[in-house]
Amino acid sequence: MPDDIVTDAPAADRLPSSDTPPFADGYVGDPAVRDDWDALYSEREQLWSGQPNGALVAEVADLSPGRVLDVGCGEGADAIWLARAGWDVTALEVSGVALRRAVVHARDAGAEVRWVHAGLTDAALPPGSFDLVSAQYPALLRTPGATAEHALLAAVAPGGVLLVVHHAGMDEHHAERDSAFDPADYVRPSMVSALLGEDWRVEVDEERPRVVPEGGAGAHHHHDIVLRARRLR
Numbered sequence: 001m002p003d004d005i006v007t008d009a010p011a012a013d014r015l016p017s018s019d020t021p022p023f024a025d026g027y028v029g030d031p032a033v034r035d036d037w038d039a040l041y042s043e044r045e046q047l048w049s050g051q052p053n054g055a056l057v058a059e060v061a062d063l064s065p066g067r068v069l070d071v072g073c074g075e076g077a078d079a080i081w082l083a084r085a086g087w088d089v090t091a092l093e094v095s096g097v098a099l100r101r102a103v104v105h106a107r108d109a110g111a112e113v114r115w116v117h118a119g120l121t122d123a124a125l126p127p128g129s130f131d132l133v134s135a136q137y138p139a140l141l142r143t144p145g146a147t148a149e150h151a152l153l154a155a156v157a158p159g160g161v162l163l164v165v166h167h168a169g170m171d172e173h174h175a176e177r178d179s180a181f182d183p184a185d186y187v188r189p190s191m192v193s194a195l196l197g198e199d200w201r202v203e204v205d206e207e208r209p210r211v212v213p214e215g216g217a218g219a220h221h222h223h224d225i226v227l228r229a230r231r232l233r
Helices: 031-042 054-059 077-084 096-109 147-155 189-193
Strands: 067-071 088-093 113-117 130-136 156-167 200-209 223-231
Touching (some): 054 130, 067 077, 077 088, 077 130, 096 113, 189 223
Parallel strands (some): 067 130, 130 156
């Protein structure tokens, strides 16, 4: 079962093999971002609930399994759930601490996942490669050129689906005192939908109550913004 991270080839072609070590690391991205997320994950033995996100489960129910990109896979719960549901999963994450946990969880679950230690805009993903691109509560930094948003769109294959889910109300929130986190610095679903042209059909764009897994750092958020769009060509 593949359970390592290999980063010496283009991201979507980094196929772990049985003769490689359990964690062959070679991060692609901003070291400062990696270090920040490693520090966050290191504060707890488990940061998230270990259960798949409810919006993901609901929105893929009518989709036939194919190739999926899990953007910001964290400790691997969504990636593992997708793999066990028959999807060919590539899971992308900047935190090596989180990926080490994900690898172990996948092995214990008997799930086969292709792990990539990289930032979304640094991963050199082949364009149009995924039938589903899932970004659940992604921490994607905004840039003047909307680099992250364009990377999400570019990864979706013709006929495929882009699913972006985020906490509702974040647009109105500001950086907390003594915190470096400011929601205004990060990509929101509305910024992605603003880039959708005639090659896309919006299937869902709404706020809804969140199906909250027990435990985990995001359990205090109770409503989601869900954007689901299909690439027509």
